[in-house]
Amino acid sequence: MAIAINRKANFSDKLTTAIQKKNCCVVVGLDPHFDLIPESIKQQFSKLQDDAFKYAANVILEFNKQVIDTLEHLVGIVKLQIAFYELYGWQGIWSYAETIHYAKQKGLIVIGDVKRGDVPNTAAAYANAHIGQVSINNTTQIAFQSDAITVNPLLGVDSILPFIKNAETYDKGIFVLAKTSNPSSVEFQDLLCGTKKLHQIIAEKIHTWGSRSIGTYGYSAIGAVVGATYPEDILILRKTMPNAYLLIPGYGSQGATAEDIKNCFNSDGYGAIINASRSILYAYNNRSWKDKYGAQTWKEAAQNAVMNMKEDLNKCVPAQTR
Numbered sequence: 001m002a003i004a005i006n007r008k009a010n011f012s013d014k015l016t017t018a019i020q021k022k023n024c025c026v027v028v029g030l031d032p033h034f035d036l037i038p039e040s041i042k043q044q045f046s047k048l049q050d051d052a053f054k055y056a057a058n059v060i061l062e063f064n065k066q067v068i069d070t071l072e073h074l075v076g077i078v079k080l081q082i083a084f085y086e087l088y089g090w091q092g093i094w095s096y097a098e099t100i101h102y103a104k105q106k107g108l109i110v111i112g113d114v115k116r117g118d119v120p121n122t123a124a125a126y127a128n129a130h131i132g133q134v135s136i137n138n139t140t141q142i143a144f145q146s147d148a149i150t151v152n153p154l155l156g157v158d159s160i161l162p163f164i165k166n167a168e169t170y171d172k173g174i175f176v177l178a179k180t181s182n183p184s185s186v187e188f189q190d191l192l193c194g195t196k197k198l199h200q201i202i203a204e205k206i207h208t209w210g211s212r213s214i215g216t217y218g219y220s221a222i223g224a225v226v227g228a229t230y231p232e233d234i235l236i237l238r239k240t241m242p243n244a245y246l247l248i249p250g251y252g253s254q255g256a257t258a259e260d261i262k263n264c265f266n267s268d269g270y271g272a273i274i275n276a277s278r279s280i281l282y283a284y285n286n287r288s289w290k291d292k293y294g295a296q297t298w299k300e301a302a303q304n305a306v307m308n309m310k311e312d313l314n315k316c317v318p319a320q321t322r
């Protein structure tokens, strides 16, 4: 066991503890696709239907709460893709904030997939909104209680520094987009800058940025997003950023398998968390499970999807050494 010294609760330590507690590196992506939310939940709010956004926001929040209640014994980390909440205006953002609050009450680590990045002044406002606080008339308020967010490094170092500052000040985390999972990520992220691809240079920066926030387990508060769909890049990026937690999307619905992500872990068995959204939340709708599950049994289907994913990943994760 690593000896816990009396220090601040580094984000990466909280992440490692969450993985240890549930013996699970799966991140459940809370990406509410309204059409796929079971009717039984929608019926509970049928009286609100005249106010479409209010209705959608309430349905989404209830769905998320039920997802969390169903899966909290299996997983310790959730990721909310803010796009699916912004879709419903301020009511959608209300359900985003309330979902985060509910997940935090349940002791889960919450990642806001917000992909922010802007000129320094504006980046600081984003950072204070999502991984910080704001002072109004001498009172301190917190807009969103997320533990970490995703950030976009395209604007350069000065656009990332406010997020790093907040991560260090408030024991939060960031995951910097290094190599995204989409097919077109090659167009810009693989461009050669001298002899190196752009994503390689971003990874070197992430490694440097993380050196000031290394926790007890050897990981920093500055992580990276690396797509499961690019296994060759994972191999190189893992070595470039030995202290960074990699947030890996692309498993499941985007086609990546456990074999694709086997190189994202360090030899200690940590260093990566694997996200799946649609393949867990809407597992009941999976064609190959059509005879087994339906909308009435969506919770069982979601649980089964997580358990299968965990079993699948455990074949590839090195035995945890702590």
Ligand SMILES: O=c1ccn([C@@H]2O[C@H](COP(=O)(O)O)[C@@H](O)[C@H]2O)c(=O)[nH]1
Residues within 6 Å of the ligand: 029, 031, 081, 113, 179, 180, 181, 182, 225, 226, 227, 249, 250, 251, 252, 253, 254, 275, 276, 277, 278, 279
């Ligand atoms: O490179 C990236 C970065 C983020 N994402 C996000 O992850 C989930 C994936 O959802 P699935 O349903 O499991 O495909 C979604 O929120 C994306 O916005 C990504 O896919 N790739």
